[in-house]
Amino acid sequence: MLKNLQDYQSSTALLKKMAYHYYVLDDPIATDEEYDDLYHKIQAYETANPQSIIASSPTQRVGGTALSAFQKNTHIERMWSLDDIFNRTKLQEWVNRIYKSYPEATFVCSPKFDGVSLNLYYQNGMLQSATTRGDGIAGELVTQNAKTIQSIPLEIPYQEEIEIRGEVVISRDDFEKINQERMQTGENLFANPRNAAAGSLRQLDPKITAKRKLKFIPWGIGKHHINSGSFLEVINKILQYGFHPTPFITHCAGIEAIQTIYEKLVSIRHTYPIMLDGMVIVVDSIEAQKSLGYTIKSPRFACAYKFPAIEKSSKILSITNQVGRTGVITPVAELEPVEIEGAMISRATLHNYSEIEKKDIKINDTVIIIRSGDVIPKIIKPITALRDGSQIDIIKPTHCPVCGSELLVEDIFIRCQNLSCKARVKESIFYFASKKALNIDGLGEKIIEQLFENGIIANILDIYSIQAEQLLRLEGWQEKKAQNLINAIKNTKNVPLWRLLNALGMEHIGEGASKKLASSFGLEVFNKKYDDLIAIDGFGKEMAASVIDFGIVNHDLIEKLFEIITPKAPEISPIAPDSFFASKTIVLTGTLSNPRDKVSALLESLGAKMSGSVSKNTDILIYGENAGSKLEKATGLGVQTIDEAELQKILASEKIKLSDLN
Incomplete structure (x- = not known):
C-alpha cells in the first residue's frame, strides 16, 4: 500500500517511466509482475483518494463510457495536404523554387507513414483534445481513444498552447494478429494496416481501442508560439516529452542528401515493420516556413516525395461503363482480383475510349496495373506477348448503359446528354450530399438508391421535400434514423455559400475555386460575365466558361436552391473603400x-x-x-x-x- 501523497506521486512518476520504456521504446526496465504490482497499488490509492488523482497517471488512460457518435472539432490551425512529387526531376524543381527565396535553405526529411493523421492539442502542459484530420478544417474528436495510446503523453512540460501532429499507425505483425482474431469471430477483415489503424482509432468504445497496439509518431506542429529556429530542433524537443521516436528523421543540406535518404527508405519499404508510402521534405527554418506560406491547399515549404508505384499484373474480364454526374462515360475494367499493398484490387479505371485505343487494350488481356498510395488503380499497358487469341476488342458504346439514349461522341469524351438520366441524377445527388459538399449525414449512396427507386426523390430539389412518413414505409427505417436524416437535411440551411457552390458539382470548380467565387461575388456569382470570372486569381478559360454554362443551363435549379437553402455569403466590406486599390x-x-x-x-x-x-x-x-x-x-x-x-x-x-x- 502507498502511505501518503508523496509516496503516490513518486510511484506514479516511476510507473510512467516504466510504461514509456515498455510500450514506446520496447526496452522494459521492469518485469511484468513489478509493473502490475505498482499499477494496482496506485489504482488502490486513487480509489481511496479520488481528489488526489494525477491526470497523467497511467491508470487514467483507459476509461469513460462508449460514445454514441463522435463530435466534430475544429483545428486551431488548418491541417494542410502536401503536394506530391514522384521523381528526381520534380524534386529538383521543388528545391529550386525554395532556393529562389532562400538560397541557403536546408531541409528535414522523415518517412511518410501510411496511417491516420491526428492532431493533439495541449494547453498548460495537459492534453486537451485529439482530433482526426477530417477535411483539414475540422475532424472527429477522438480524445478518449487517443488517451489509450501509450505513445501519446497525457502531460508534457511545454506550457504554452501547441498542436502536435502525427500519424497513428499499426505494425504489419499487429495488423495480422487483429485480422486473425476477427476471422475467428466472423468479423469483416481490415484491408490493410492503415484501415486497421483508422478503424481502431474510431471505435466508439475506448476500451476496444486500448486493446489495439496503436502508435502515434509525431511529424509536425500546428498552432504554436515558435517564430524562429530549426524545425528539426523543435521536433526533437517534442520527442523528449515522451512521444514515440520519429525514425530516420534527417537534416539534409541539399538535393543529394535528400535523394540519398529517399533511396534508403525505398529500399526498406517492404520490410519495415510499419507501412511507408513516401518521404516528407520540410524547409528547416521556421522563419522561412512562415514567409513561404501556403497555396489554396498546401504549404509551399513542404512536399511529399512519394515512393514508386507498385506494379502487378492481372487479367481484364469485362468492361463496365459508368455514367458520371456530368454525363461522361468512363470505362472501368473488371479484373481478376489481385493484391497490391494490402488491398484487393478487382477494378481499375480506363479513363476514356481514346486511352483504350492508344494503349491497344482488349478484353482477356493480361495488363500491368499500378497503385501508388491513395491513387486509384490504373492500367498502364497490356502484355501483348501473352495474347493467346481469346482477346476481344473493346467497342465504344453508342447508347447510354443506364437510360438508353444516344451518346454524344466528342473529341476524347463520350457523353450522355439526357439530363434526366438516372445515373446522372443519382451521381449529382450523391456528390451534393457528400462530405466535401453539403455533408448530409445519412444520405449515402445506398440510401440515395433506395429513395430513388421508391420514387421519393428524382432530383436534388426533392431532397428538401422528404417527409419522415415516407421514410418509415421503407425497409430498414425506424423513427430515429428517419428523423436524423430529416435533421441533417435541415442543417444545410444557411450553409456558407462556397459549400453550396461546391455541392453543385460544376466541372473544373472544386473547393478552392468555390471559395474564391463566393468571396469575390457573393450571391451574384451566376450574374457575372466571363470577363469578371477570368479576372479571379487562378481562374482559367475553362473554369470561367464552366460557371457561365452551368448558370445558364441550370438557372431554375440554382434559383430554387438559393431560395430554399439561403446560403451565407462572406461579407465583402473593404476596410478602406476609398483606397488607391479599390475596384482595380x-x-x-x-x-x-x-x-x-x-x-x-x-x-x-x-x-x-x-x-x-x-x-x-x-x-x-x-x-x-x-x-x-x-x-x-x-x-x-x-x-x-x-x-x-x-x-x-x-x-x-x-x-x-x-x-x-x-
Missing part, C-alpha cells in the same frame, strides 16, 4: 518579402480584384525580385507597374503597414 484588377509577380497570399488578402480587403494573369484588363502589376514574363508583358501592354517599396509607400499613406502581415 491587380496581378502579383516575383518574390515578395511578405507571403503572397497575405498580400492578396490585404489588397482584396481594400477592394482590389486579384488576378493570376496579365491582360489588357489589368490595372496594376506589383512585382518583387526575380520578376519574369508577367512584368515584360505588363510593360508591353502599358499596364502600370509598381515594386514592393512603392506598394509600401501607398499603403503607408492609407495608414496600413505590410509588416502587420507577419
Whole structure:
C-alpha cells in the first residue's frame, strides 16, 4: 500500500517511466509482475483518494463510457495536404523554387507513414483534445481513444498552447494478429494496416481501442508560439516529452542528401515493420516556413516525395461503363482480383475510349496495373506477348448503359446528354450530399438508391421535400434514423455559400475555386460575365466558361436552391473603400518579402480584384525580385507597374503597414 501523497506521486512518476520504456521504446526496465504490482497499488490509492488523482497517471488512460457518435472539432490551425512529387526531376524543381527565396535553405526529411493523421492539442502542459484530420478544417474528436495510446503523453512540460501532429499507425505483425482474431469471430477483415489503424482509432468504445497496439509518431506542429529556429530542433524537443521516436528523421543540406535518404527508405519499404508510402521534405527554418506560406491547399515549404508505384499484373474480364454526374462515360475494367499493398484490387479505371485505343487494350488481356498510395488503380499497358487469341476488342458504346439514349461522341469524351438520366441524377445527388459538399449525414449512396427507386426523390430539389412518413414505409427505417436524416437535411440551411457552390458539382470548380467565387461575388456569382470570372486569381478559360454554362443551363435549379437553402455569403466590406486599390484588377509577380497570399488578402480587403494573369484588363502589376514574363508583358501592354517599396509607400499613406502581415 502507498502511505501518503508523496509516496503516490513518486510511484506514479516511476510507473510512467516504466510504461514509456515498455510500450514506446520496447526496452522494459521492469518485469511484468513489478509493473502490475505498482499499477494496482496506485489504482488502490486513487480509489481511496479520488481528489488526489494525477491526470497523467497511467491508470487514467483507459476509461469513460462508449460514445454514441463522435463530435466534430475544429483545428486551431488548418491541417494542410502536401503536394506530391514522384521523381528526381520534380524534386529538383521543388528545391529550386525554395532556393529562389532562400538560397541557403536546408531541409528535414522523415518517412511518410501510411496511417491516420491526428492532431493533439495541449494547453498548460495537459492534453486537451485529439482530433482526426477530417477535411483539414475540422475532424472527429477522438480524445478518449487517443488517451489509450501509450505513445501519446497525457502531460508534457511545454506550457504554452501547441498542436502536435502525427500519424497513428499499426505494425504489419499487429495488423495480422487483429485480422486473425476477427476471422475467428466472423468479423469483416481490415484491408490493410492503415484501415486497421483508422478503424481502431474510431471505435466508439475506448476500451476496444486500448486493446489495439496503436502508435502515434509525431511529424509536425500546428498552432504554436515558435517564430524562429530549426524545425528539426523543435521536433526533437517534442520527442523528449515522451512521444514515440520519429525514425530516420534527417537534416539534409541539399538535393543529394535528400535523394540519398529517399533511396534508403525505398529500399526498406517492404520490410519495415510499419507501412511507408513516401518521404516528407520540410524547409528547416521556421522563419522561412512562415514567409513561404501556403497555396489554396498546401504549404509551399513542404512536399511529399512519394515512393514508386507498385506494379502487378492481372487479367481484364469485362468492361463496365459508368455514367458520371456530368454525363461522361468512363470505362472501368473488371479484373481478376489481385493484391497490391494490402488491398484487393478487382477494378481499375480506363479513363476514356481514346486511352483504350492508344494503349491497344482488349478484353482477356493480361495488363500491368499500378497503385501508388491513395491513387486509384490504373492500367498502364497490356502484355501483348501473352495474347493467346481469346482477346476481344473493346467497342465504344453508342447508347447510354443506364437510360438508353444516344451518346454524344466528342473529341476524347463520350457523353450522355439526357439530363434526366438516372445515373446522372443519382451521381449529382450523391456528390451534393457528400462530405466535401453539403455533408448530409445519412444520405449515402445506398440510401440515395433506395429513395430513388421508391420514387421519393428524382432530383436534388426533392431532397428538401422528404417527409419522415415516407421514410418509415421503407425497409430498414425506424423513427430515429428517419428523423436524423430529416435533421441533417435541415442543417444545410444557411450553409456558407462556397459549400453550396461546391455541392453543385460544376466541372473544373472544386473547393478552392468555390471559395474564391463566393468571396469575390457573393450571391451574384451566376450574374457575372466571363470577363469578371477570368479576372479571379487562378481562374482559367475553362473554369470561367464552366460557371457561365452551368448558370445558364441550370438557372431554375440554382434559383430554387438559393431560395430554399439561403446560403451565407462572406461579407465583402473593404476596410478602406476609398483606397488607391479599390475596384482595380491587380496581378502579383516575383518574390515578395511578405507571403503572397497575405498580400492578396490585404489588397482584396481594400477592394482590389486579384488576378493570376496579365491582360489588357489589368490595372496594376506589383512585382518583387526575380520578376519574369508577367512584368515584360505588363510593360508591353502599358499596364502600370509598381515594386514592393512603392506598394509600401501607398499603403503607408492609407495608414496600413505590410509588416502587420507577419
